[in-house]
Amino acid sequence: MSQDNAKTVYLKDYQPPAFSVESVELTFSLFEEQCQVRSNLHIKRQHPGQLVLNGGQHAEVLRVEVNGELLHESGYRVSGEDWVIEAVPDEATLTVLTQLQPQNNTTLEGLYKSSSMYCTQCEAEGFRQITLYPDRPDVMSVFTTRIEADKALYPVLLSNGNLVEQGELENGRHFAVWHDPFRKPSYLFALVAGDLQHIEDSFTTMSGRAVTLRLYTEARNISKTEFAMGALQRSMKWDEEAYGREYDLDLFNIVAVDDFNMGAMENKSLNIFNSSCVLARADTTTDAGFQRIEAIVAHEYFHNWSGNRVTCRDWFQLSLKEGFTVFRDSQFSSDMGSAAVKRIEDVTLLRTAQFAEDAGPTSHPVRPDNYMEISNFYTLTIYEKGAEVVRMIHTLLGAELFRQGSDLYFERFDGQAVTCDDFVRCMEEVSGRDLTQFMRWYTQAGTPRLQVTDEYDAATGTYYLDVRQSCPATPGQEQKLPFHIPLAVGLLYPDGTEHHLQGDSTLVLDVTEAEQRFMFKGITQRPIPSLLRGFSAPVKLDYPYSREELSFLMSHDTDGFNRWEAGQRLAMAILQEQIGAIQAGEELEVDPALIAAFERVLDDTDLDYAVAAKVLTLPSEAYLAENAQVIDVEAIHQARRRVRKVLADALCARFRERYHATEPDGVYAFHGSSIGQRALNNLCLGYLLATEREEALELVRQQYAEADNMTDSMGALAAVVHSPFTTVADELLEQFYGRWSEDALVVNQWLSLQASVAGEGTLAKVQSLLQHAAFDWRNPNKVRSVLGAYGQSSVGFHRADGAGYEFLADQVIHLDPMNPQLASRMVTPLTRWRRYPAARQAQMRAALERIAAQPLSKDVYEIVSKSLA
Numbered sequence: 001m002s003q004d005n006a007k008t009v010y011l012k013d014y015q016p017p018a019f020s021v022e023s024v025e026l027t028f029s030l031f032e033e034q035c036q037v038r039s040n041l042h043i044k045r046q047h048p049g050q051l052v053l054n055g056g057q058h059a060e061v062l063r064v065e066v067n068g069e070l071l072h073e074s075g076y077r078v079s080g081e082d083w084v085i086e087a088v089p090d091e092a093t094l095t096v097l098t099q100l101q102p103q104n105n106t107t108l109e110g111l112y113k114s115s116s117m118y119c120t121q122c123e124a125e126g127f128r129q130i131t132l133y134p135d136r137p138d139v140m141s142v143f144t145t146r147i148e149a150d151k152a153l154y155p156v157l158l159s160n161g162n163l164v165e166q167g168e169l170e171n172g173r174h175f176a177v178w179h180d181p182f183r184k185p186s187y188l189f190a191l192v193a194g195d196l197q198h199i200e201d202s203f204t205t206m207s208g209r210a211v212t213l214r215l216y217t218e219a220r221n222i223s224k225t226e227f228a229m230g231a232l233q234r235s236m237k238w239d240e241e242a243y244g245r246e247y248d249l250d251l252f253n254i255v256a257v258d259d260f261n262m263g264a265m266e267n268k269s270l271n272i273f274n275s276s277c278v279l280a281r282a283d284t285t286t287d288a289g290f291q292r293i294e295a296i297v298a299h300e301y302f303h304n305w306s307g308n309r310v311t312c313r314d315w316f317q318l319s320l321k322e323g324f325t326v327f328r329d330s331q332f333s334s335d336m337g338s339a340a341v342k343r344i345e346d347v348t349l350l351r352t353a354q355f356a357e358d359a360g361p362t363s364h365p366v367r368p369d370n371y372m373e374i375s376n377f378y379t380l381t382i383y384e385k386g387a388e389v390v391r392m393i394h395t396l397l398g399a400e401l402f403r404q405g406s407d408l409y410f411e412r413f414d415g416q417a418v419t420c421d422d423f424v425r426c427m428e429e430v431s432g433r434d435l436t437q438f439m440r441w442y443t444q445a446g447t448p449r450l451q452v453t454d455e456y457d458a459a460t461g462t463y464y465l466d467v468r469q470s471c472p473a474t475p476g477q478e479q480k481l482p483f484h485i486p487l488a489v490g491l492l493y494p495d496g497t498e499h500h501l502q503g504d505s506t507l508v509l510d511v512t513e514a515e516q517r518f519m520f521k522g523i524t525q526r527p528i529p530s531l532l533r534g535f536s537a538p539v540k541l542d543y544p545y546s547r548e549e550l551s552f553l554m555s556h557d558t559d560g561f562n563r564w565e566a567g568q569r570l571a572m573a574i575l576q577e578q579i580g581a582i583q584a585g586e587e588l589e590v591d592p593a594l595i596a597a598f599e600r601v602l603d604d605t606d607l608d609y610a611v612a613a614k615v616l617t618l619p620s621e622a623y624l625a626e627n628a629q630v631i632d633v634e635a636i637h638q639a640r641r642r643v644r645k646v647l648a649d650a651l652c653a654r655f656r657e658r659y660h661a662t663e664p665d666g667v668y669a670f671h672g673s674s675i676g677q678r679a680l681n682n683l684c685l686g687y688l689l690a691t692e693r694e695e696a697l698e699l700v701r702q703q704y705a706e707a708d709n710m711t712d713s714m715g716a717l718a719a720v721v722h723s724p725f726t727t728v729a730d731e732l733l734e735q736f737y738g739r740w741s742e743d744a745l746v747v748n749q750w751l752s753l754q755a756s757v758a759g760e761g762t763l764a765k766v767q768s769l770l771q772h773a774a775f776d777w778r779n780p781n782k783v784r785s786v787l788g789a790y791g792q793s794s795v796g797f798h799r800a801d802g803a804g805y806e807f808l809a810d811q812v813i814h815l816d817p818m819n820p821q822l823a824s825r826m827v828t829p830l831t832r833w834r835r836y837p838a839a840r841q842a843q844m845r846a847a848l849e850r851i852a853a854q855p856l857s858k859d860v861y862e863i864v865s866k867s868l869a
């Protein structure tokens, strides 16, 4: 895999750009065979050095002029992906003429076609596929964009900012000119041209300005736009109230696009969304789908301040905008729904997927110090761990000071491209706290481990917590220095009352040393500690809890998150002991303590339904795998199945009661209590079917037949597809496809459900899905639904014969030339080979080596070479 272009870029080599671009005028002439782009750049020297323009690999450069004079071969040199222009006056106008074929662009970066429309994706380095440009986020410019296209085929022409002119041209063509008054980096540029319908609404900002809101889709999807419009209005209001941030233009557009590499993109005033992340209707979208859409709409909107008005100096600072914005959207989601459930979901994602990433070969700090391909760094570490880092600052400072720090940040750096240090500095300034050591969260990779023990001295009424921290080595970082960890704790007495620490039930300890002792006075009895409340830091915490203590905390902890966490710890201990028994070929009784705990939860009708559903969900196979020394996929799968079956059999009557008791009344509505009701209902249905009794199958059929919403249809369908009742599963799957074959987003759910089954037959199923009429290699949602889901299918993918690995390697090799960004994501499950037993390791390595032997994109090359190193 010789990759001459796979150069590593280092943070320490950062140099400010020699030239600024004061303003830029772009003209796009869109034709079916080819498109031409003319760009006028008004540049001005800021520092010594040469003018470096990126691009020229994808677009054909037809002509470059400097101040109207043709640039001759001697006037520039091409070095890798850069054009270095030798002699340029300190102020000049550059004209660049390029030609592209968007219809053949399968990378979905730069300018491309999705169904019948033109659209762009420029983050991170897609703009250079359109024209030569200093394509780096610290070059911010004022963009004016003229689009010319056939009027019948592309009646709608959109770009950033305000529409300043439009009109007719010859030959049935027309044009529109857009001007964006806010300076922005090229990665926020966007253009859309297509035959689109839209819905329109408005929002009046806190200073009384009316903003027009439009959501564009192809005609067939217009019935699915309303929910996202509401979500946008709620986001705009929330950002005013929670952060004092007002929208800054008179128009805000969202466009839904079917072919999209990621979730959505925050282009200034022209957000572009993957259809799957914006289109929703009760009959086609699950509750989880609605929640996801609301969160992504909010996320992209919030970027208008955290990302656009204040942007990143360079791509090493990506988490500056992404971590902060994920933190903001998670606060928003907490406020819109159940805060406890949102926290449980965020922590679950972090602990299964991000912790696994942090323990693998592509582990990197929240601020990486080097990369080959920046697209590979849109990771759970940058987004989710980055959000946890911001959340820890919030915990350390408290809400009020955090808000002051955020105000200072937005005010001081408005219109600038800045760094993570600039953000943290604002937090230090408003609070007077020294966050120097805290900055290690940005520079050191890996998940810290906290080992906590305690001691109680009855004679003096003193209680001690001893905390030891460590962090495993990660690639390129052998030794770690201690982190500054906010450890939120509470102390409970055996009678269920809580000791008040400094007047509060929760105290945040500053853990800063490798070993540290904390002392509590006036403690009248040996307490049970509630540790890491609300998951106050992204760490693994060990404390030798007994099962009785965990059962106690499940009922008595005043911290909602830790009540759930105690249940998870109890279930983990019991699952892990079952895994051990299965490996030893022994049969071990499932500890009745778990059954008793579940029974108490099922009997507690005061408990929020959505929370109850979370408490009654066993840790996933992925989480069990993440916590195993060596991942024994079969034993994990069998253990979890077994425990589920034992719980289901023992509590069958209770699950049936709760199932019937919480049957939703009336028609579907997407709001808090009915979401919780459906979650608990579907959870009960899943357990009932785990008994493998025919009567449960009848309930499933009935729910499937009567459902008026996708949450309940999918709940029933998923339950049976993951059960041993394969004949009924096939029957319902066929019925489902028959009903929804015309709706791509529903078909994607159907594909991914089948590909995720933990079973022998899944590989053959997945192979046949790739041949199915509904499959399309060019559509990332389809590829993710099949290959992405298959990679997560536990024993479906990790087969003893290694055929799953060979299959995935073949598909990655097939996909890479078409769409490197996507191919590079699909390879992830193979990169985790070090975690498996020797035989599996050899098979996974062999698959990776076969990929490595191919000519590869920079994207796949970086991931594969790092995972083989």
Ligand code: TRP
Pocket: 121, 123, 124, 261, 262, 263, 264, 265, 266, 299, 300, 322, 375, 378
């Ligand atoms: N900035 C986008 C977000 O988080 C992420 C994104 C969208 C992206 N499309 C992309 C990143 C393509 C890399 C490539 O909201």
Ligand code: ZN
Pocket: 299, 303, 321, 322, 325
């Ligand atoms: Zn983002």
